[in-house]
Amino acid sequence: MVSRQDWLDAGLTLLAEQGAPAVTIERLTERLGLSKGSFYHHFRGIGGYRTALLEHVEAERTTRFMDEAERVRGDRLRTLMKLVLAPGPGPELEIAVRAWALQDAEARVVQERVDRTRADYLTEVCGDAELGQALYLVVVGAGQVVPPLSGDRLKSALELVLGRRS
Numbered sequence: 579m580v581s582r583q584d585w586l587d588a589g590l591t592l593l594a595e596q597g598a599p600a601v602t603i604e605r606l607t608e609r610l611g612l613s614k615g616s617f618y619h620h621f622r623g624i625g626g627y628r629t630a631l632l633e634h635v636e637a638e639r640t641t642r643f644m645d646e647a648e649r650v651r652g653d654r655l656r657t658l659m660k661l662v663l664a665p666g667p668g669p670e671l672e673i674a675v676r677a678w679a680l681q682d683a684e685a686r687v688v689q690e691r692v693d694r695t696r697a698d699y700l701t702e703v704c705g706d707a708e709l710g711q712a713l714y715l716v717v718v719g720a721g722q723v724v725p726p727l728s729g730d731r732l733k734s735a736l737e738l739v740l741g742r743r744s
Contacts, residue, residue, distance in 0.1 A: 580610055580612055580616060581620075582620040582621075582630075584610065585606065585610070585617065585620055585621070585627070586630060586631055586634040587634075588606055588609050588610050589601055589606060589627070589631045589634070590631070590634065590635065590638070590667060590671060591609075591667065592605060592606065592609060593631065593635075593671060593674045593675070593678075594667035594670040594671040594674055595670065597674045597677060597678070598628075598674060598675075598677065598678035598681070598682070598685070601624075601627075601628065601631065602624065603617055603624055603627075606627075628684070628685075629684065632675075632684065632685055632688045633688075635671065635675055635688070635692075636688055636691070636692055639671065639672075639692075640692050640695055640696055643658060643661045643662070644695075644699050646661060647661070647703070654703045655700075655703050655704065655740075658700075658703065659733065659736060662717060662732075663729045663732060663733055665729075668721070669720070669721035669726035669727075670726075672718070672721045673721055673722065673726070675688075675689060676689060676722075693714075693718075696714055697710060697711055697714050698710075700713055700714050709739070709740075712739050713736060713739055713740070716732075716735050716736055716739055717732070717736070720732045720735060
């Protein structure tokens with residue numbers, strides 16, 4: 579049986595690959611090979627699903643990263659860098675959510691909260707608001723250029739801002 583989590587994970591993938599307009603019940607059911615009844619078992623409709631998807635993006639790409647950095651003894655910043663640079667829907671998902679936020683008030687509220695939370699956390703981790711902001715802007719900007727910076731190039735840019743090289 580497909581869980582609510584499976585539906586949300588499928589939505590993350592679809593969002594990263596094709597953007598918010600592609601996140602429809604039809605495309606989700608097709609991707610998972612399931613009926614609309616299965617979708618409606620977990621969600622009241624596409625509006626409720628999109629709200630849950632935004633919450634899922636925030637939980638997976640912000641809250642989880644901060645929680646993992648807090649659990650690791652040692653360099654929280656290095657842990658965050660590893661998470662940001664890990665394979666998976668990184669820049670593509672970030673671009674899709676930011677584009678969605680330009681067109682949708684609910685997505686905008688979530689994106690603003692995510693940006694504020696991330697920047698505040700980086701400031702706490704770095705102990706320096708300007709450095710925290712600079713690191714965050716490098717990550718955001720690296721995903722916005724076409725094509726997005728690869729993991730190695732992003733890592734080099736972050737290390738340059740930090741004043742260290744590996």
